[in-house]
Amino acid sequence: xxxxxxxxxxxxxxxxxxxxxxxxxxxxxxxxxxxxxxxxxxxxxxxxxxxxxxxxxxxxxxxxxxxxxxxxxxxxxxxxxxxxxxxxxxxxxxxxxxxxxxxxxxxxxxxxxxxxxxxxxxxxxxxxxxxxxxxxxxxxxxxxxxxxx
Amino acid sequence: xxxxxxxxxxxxxxxxxxxxxxxxxxxxxxxxxxxxxxxxxxxxxxxxxxxxxxxxxxxxxxxxxxxxxxxxxxxxxxxxxxxxxxxxxxxxxxxxxxxxxxx
Numbered sequence: 001x002x003x004x005x006x007x008x009x010x011x012x013x014x015x016x017x018x019x020x021x022x023x024x025x026x027x028x029x030x031x032x033x034x035x036x037x038x039x040x041x042x043x044x045x046x047x048x049x050x051x052x053x054x055x056x057x058x059x060x061x062x063x064x065x066x067x068x069x070x071x072x073x074x075x076x077x078x079x080x081x082x083x084x085x086x087x088x089x090x091x092x093x094x095x096x097x098x099x100x101x102x103x104x105x106x107x108x109x110x111x112x113x114x115x116x117x118x119x120x121x122x123x124x125x126x127x128x129x130x131x132x133x134x135x136x137x138x139x140x141x142x143x144x145x146x147x148x149x
Numbered sequence: 150x151x152x153x154x155x156x157x158x159x160x161x162x163x164x165x166x167x168x169x170x171x172x173x174x175x176x177x178x179x180x181x182x183x184x185x186x187x188x189x190x191x192x193x194x195x196x197x198x199x200x201x202x203x204x205x206x207x208x209x210x211x212x213x214x215x216x217x218x219x220x221x222x223x224x225x226x227x228x229x230x231x232x233x234x235x236x237x238x239x240x241x242x243x244x245x246x247x248x249x250x251x252x
Contacts, residue, residue, distance in 0.1 A: 048160025048191070048210050052228050065161045088160070088210050089224040108167040115168055122228040 001114060002144060005030065006075040007137035013077070016049075016085045016097075017042055020062050023075040023102040032071040033104050040064040041102070049086025051095050054122035058095045060085040061118075063103035072111055074118070075102040076140055078132055098132060118144075153184045153243060156197055157223070158208040162190035165209045169223045173207065176236055182243065205242050219246075 006026050013019035024038035041064045051060045062085075082096035101118060105111055121127050127143060134140040155173070159165035170186035177184055189197055194206060195214035206216060207223040219242045225231025 044160055050160070052224065053230065054228065055230065061164075063161060063164055065163055088165070089222065091211065103164060105164055108164045109171075112168060112171050115164065116172070119168070119227060119229055123230050 001072050001111065002074045002076060002141060003030075004137040004141060006073055007140050008075070008077040009134065009137065009140070010080050011077045012080050013083055014081075016045060016060065016062070016083055019077050019079065019083055019100050020045065020102060023077055023100065026075055027073060027102070027104055030073075032069070032073045034068050034070060037064065037068040037104070040068045045085070047091075049088060049091050051085035051087050051097050052119075052122060053087070053095075054128060055125045057099070057128060058082075058085070058087075058097045059099045059101065059122055059128075060097040061101045061103055063105060066106050066108075069104045069106045071104070072106045073104045074114075075104075076100070076131075076144070077102070078134070078140075099128065150182065150247065153182065153204045153246070154202055155184050155186050156194060156201075156203050156206045157186050157188050158191055158194055158206060158210065158212055159188075160190065160210050162188055162193065165227055169207055169209060169227055172226060173223075173239070176232075177239070180240070204246050205239075207239075 020041055027033040041062050044064045045062050050062050051058045077100040082098045084094045085097045087093045130143040157166040157170045166188035191212050194212045205219040207221050209224050209227055221238055226235035
């Protein structure tokens with residue numbers, strides 16, 4: 001589900017919208033989501049934002065319902081500077097997010113284990129630093145997959 | 150002990166709510182407690198609670214309206230950062246529900 005072509009290192013994005021559009025473009029290019037996907041994710045993000053607190057940092061997991069998804073995939077972006085996302089638990093509160101996982105999930109039940117492992121990064125500071133400090137897509141995939149093993 | 154009926158809530162009514170539901174099923178099964186779960190969006194909670202037979206709600210995003218059953222914040226459980234605190238709260242709510250029924 002996470003492929004090297006879905007990894008963006010040190011994105012220059014200045015906002016949640018920019019990083020969501022940048023990652024959505026990768027999904028569209030590889031035809032795993034419909035053209036309606038980015039707008040649906042952005043709309044959802046406005047109403048129900050997706051930043052989650054980790055240990056000393058925030059991660060965002062923007063996504064939308066499966067009607068916009070053709071095939072499941074996860075895109076990852078590290079950022080040159082953190083961007084503001086609303087908190088899932090308190091949408092009025094904006095936080096600085098350092099890592100973004102854009103999710104395209106065709107059937108959540110099918111991918112529960114993977115999603116659960118993705119959540120594991122929130123409580124694993126060492127793993128997060130490894131991911132944030134990665135200098136190639138393969139390095140990020142290795143770090144994440146070591147967590148999935 | 151009877152099976153408990155739980156609503157899990159997230160913005161899309163799918164991903165986070167399904168993760169929370171699955172984790173909760175596993176965690177409570179270890180305590181010998183069986184649950185059934187329904188995953189919904191925040192705006193569907195009030196209607197479900199009024200019309201269905203639910204014991205409590207676990208949410209990852211705020212739920213609008215006046216909900217007549219316990220609502221437990223599940224973000225710390227989803228992220229794994231406050232898993233034990235969350236499960237403790239769930240166990241308390243469950244024992245309260247079952248105690249009320251026994252009396």
